[in-house]
Amino acid sequence: MTAYQSLLVIDKTAKLPAYLQLANQMMNLIRGGELRAGQKLLGTRQLAQLLGLHRKTVVQAYDELLAQGWLESRTGSGTYVVENLPEMTPQPFGDVSKNVLNPAKTAGFSFNETPHLQRPVMVSGRPYHLDDGFPDPRMAPLNELSGAYRSNLLHGNSYVRLGYGDTKGSSWLRRELAVYLNETRGLKITEENVLITRGTVMGLYLVATGLLNKGDNVAVGALSWLGANMNFRQAGAHLHSLTVDDHGPVVEELEQLCQKKTIRLVYLTSHHHYPTTVALRADRRLKLLQLAETYGFIVFEDDYDYDFHYLSKPLLPLAAVDRAGMVLYCGSFTKTISPAFRVGYLVGPENVISHLAQLRRIIDRQGDTMLENSLAELLQNGVIQRHLRKSLRAYRERRDVFCELLKTELGNYLDFQVPNGGMAVWARFDKSIDMEKLSEKALKKDLFFSNGLQHNDSDNVLNATRLGFASSTPEELEQSVGILKKVI
Known part of the structure; x- marks a missing residue:
C-alpha cells in the first residue's frame, strides 16, 4: 500500500481528468515492471480510499485499462495485470541517472548522421x-491574396474544392502558369508540362531522387547553391565542380569533363548565378545545350529570380530554346511574394512530369490546393504581374x-x-x-x-x-x- 501511495500521485488541479492520470500512471508501472504480469490489483474501493479519490474515478481508470488490454477481470477473484505481457525488469533503486536516456531527446536506436545535411537554417528576426x-513581404499583395483565399475556400463545389486533387497540383494554377511562362519567358508549354511543388527545393529533391542513380555524375559550379548540392549528395551522386567566372560557369570545362566521364545532370542558375549574381553568357548557353544533346545529360535550370532584372529585357531561359527536351526548368513564388508561401513549379517534358508526379505522391499527396488556386486567381487577374x-x-x-x-x-x-x-x-x-x-x-x-x-x-x-x-x-x-x- 505504501508503494501505491508513493507511485500513484494524482494532481486534482491538472486539466487531464483524474481517472486518465491514474490509468496512465498504472500503465507506466506495468511497462516498467513495477506491476508484473498476472499481479492482482487492489480493489477499487480500497485504492480509492488510499489515494483520496472517489471510487467511480478508480472504476473509470480500471475500465480504461481493461479496454486497452492492460488488465483483465476474473469473476469472483478481482482485477489482474494480464498474463500475456513480456517480463519487465524494474529499474533498480539508487543513482542510475548515467544509464537512463531521455527518450524525448535521445533515440534508443542508432542511425547515421550525414555531414552533407549539416546546414544552418537562415532565420534573422533582427530589425x-x-x-x-529575399523579397520585402511588406510589399506583397496580401489583401488580394487573402481575398482570393477566402473566395476559393467558401465558393464552389465543396466536395471537389476541399477534396483530393491531382498530384501535379492545381490544374487552374498549372494553366495560368503555362500562359504566364509562355508570355514572359518564351516557353512553349501547356499545363501538362507543369508540376506544382512546395518550392524549388522540392523540385530538386524530386529530380535527384527520381532521375539520378547512386554513383551518377553531376556537374555544378565551383561556387553553387549548397541546397542543390545537398540534394545531389543525398541521392548518392558524385559532384564535379566547374570554374565560375564573370560570365557564369565555364562550359569549356564541362565539355572536357564529358569527354572523360558520363555526366547525368548539370545544375545551374543561368540568369543570376548563385551566389555571384552573374549571368551565363549567350555563347555559353548555346554551347551548353549542344553538349546536352550530344552527351545526353539533363540540364536543371534553377531560375530563382528571373523576374527581377534592372537593365534591358533579360536573356530568355535555356528552357525557351531547348529543342531536344533536355532542360528541366524550376522556379517559385518565394522571391515573388514571400518565402512563407511554399508554392513552386517544375517545367519539363510531359513524360518526365508524370513520372515525378508519381514520386511526389509518396512524399506529399498534393500541395495546398486553396493557396494554389488563390495564386492562380491572382495570375489570372493580373495582380501578381x-x-x-x-x-x-x-x-x-x-x-x-x-x-x-x-x-x-x-x-x-x-x-x-x-x-x-x-x-x-x-x-x-x-x-x-x-x-x-x-x-x-x-x-x-x-x-x-x-x-x-x-x-x-x-x-x-x-x-x-x-x-x-x-x-x-x-x-x-x-x-x-x-x-x-x-x-x-
Whole structure:
C-alpha cells in the first residue's frame, strides 16, 4: 500500500481528468515492471480510499485499462495485470541517472548522421538584415491574396474544392502558369508540362531522387547553391565542380569533363548565378545545350529570380530554346511574394512530369490546393504581374542606394560589382577581416548578415558573402551599412 501511495500521485488541479492520470500512471508501472504480469490489483474501493479519490474515478481508470488490454477481470477473484505481457525488469533503486536516456531527446536506436545535411537554417528576426536576397513581404499583395483565399475556400463545389486533387497540383494554377511562362519567358508549354511543388527545393529533391542513380555524375559550379548540392549528395551522386567566372560557369570545362566521364545532370542558375549574381553568357548557353544533346545529360535550370532584372529585357531561359527536351526548368513564388508561401513549379517534358508526379505522391499527396488556386486567381487577374512591376521599380531603387552606400562607406573594406538583376550583392571582403567575428559583432548591433563560410571550400577561403538589399527600405539600408561600418 505504501508503494501505491508513493507511485500513484494524482494532481486534482491538472486539466487531464483524474481517472486518465491514474490509468496512465498504472500503465507506466506495468511497462516498467513495477506491476508484473498476472499481479492482482487492489480493489477499487480500497485504492480509492488510499489515494483520496472517489471510487467511480478508480472504476473509470480500471475500465480504461481493461479496454486497452492492460488488465483483465476474473469473476469472483478481482482485477489482474494480464498474463500475456513480456517480463519487465524494474529499474533498480539508487543513482542510475548515467544509464537512463531521455527518450524525448535521445533515440534508443542508432542511425547515421550525414555531414552533407549539416546546414544552418537562415532565420534573422533582427530589425536590420542584409539577407541572402529575399523579397520585402511588406510589399506583397496580401489583401488580394487573402481575398482570393477566402473566395476559393467558401465558393464552389465543396466536395471537389476541399477534396483530393491531382498530384501535379492545381490544374487552374498549372494553366495560368503555362500562359504566364509562355508570355514572359518564351516557353512553349501547356499545363501538362507543369508540376506544382512546395518550392524549388522540392523540385530538386524530386529530380535527384527520381532521375539520378547512386554513383551518377553531376556537374555544378565551383561556387553553387549548397541546397542543390545537398540534394545531389543525398541521392548518392558524385559532384564535379566547374570554374565560375564573370560570365557564369565555364562550359569549356564541362565539355572536357564529358569527354572523360558520363555526366547525368548539370545544375545551374543561368540568369543570376548563385551566389555571384552573374549571368551565363549567350555563347555559353548555346554551347551548353549542344553538349546536352550530344552527351545526353539533363540540364536543371534553377531560375530563382528571373523576374527581377534592372537593365534591358533579360536573356530568355535555356528552357525557351531547348529543342531536344533536355532542360528541366524550376522556379517559385518565394522571391515573388514571400518565402512563407511554399508554392513552386517544375517545367519539363510531359513524360518526365508524370513520372515525378508519381514520386511526389509518396512524399506529399498534393500541395495546398486553396493557396494554389488563390495564386492562380491572382495570375489570372493580373495582380501578381502588377506586383512584380511595382517591386521591380522599388528593388532597382534599393539596389542603386545600397551599391552607392557600399562604395562610399565601405569601399576600403570590400569589393563588388553592381548586379544587373536579382536581390543581393556578391561582396568580397578584405582578407584581413574575420567574417565570422564580423557577423557576430553585427548581430549584437541588431544587424543580420551571413558570414559567407558556406561558400568556402577546404582549399579556398573567399571571404565573401551575399548582402541582400530587396527586403530593406533605403532608410533601413543606410542604417545597416552604418552598423556594418562601425563594427568593421
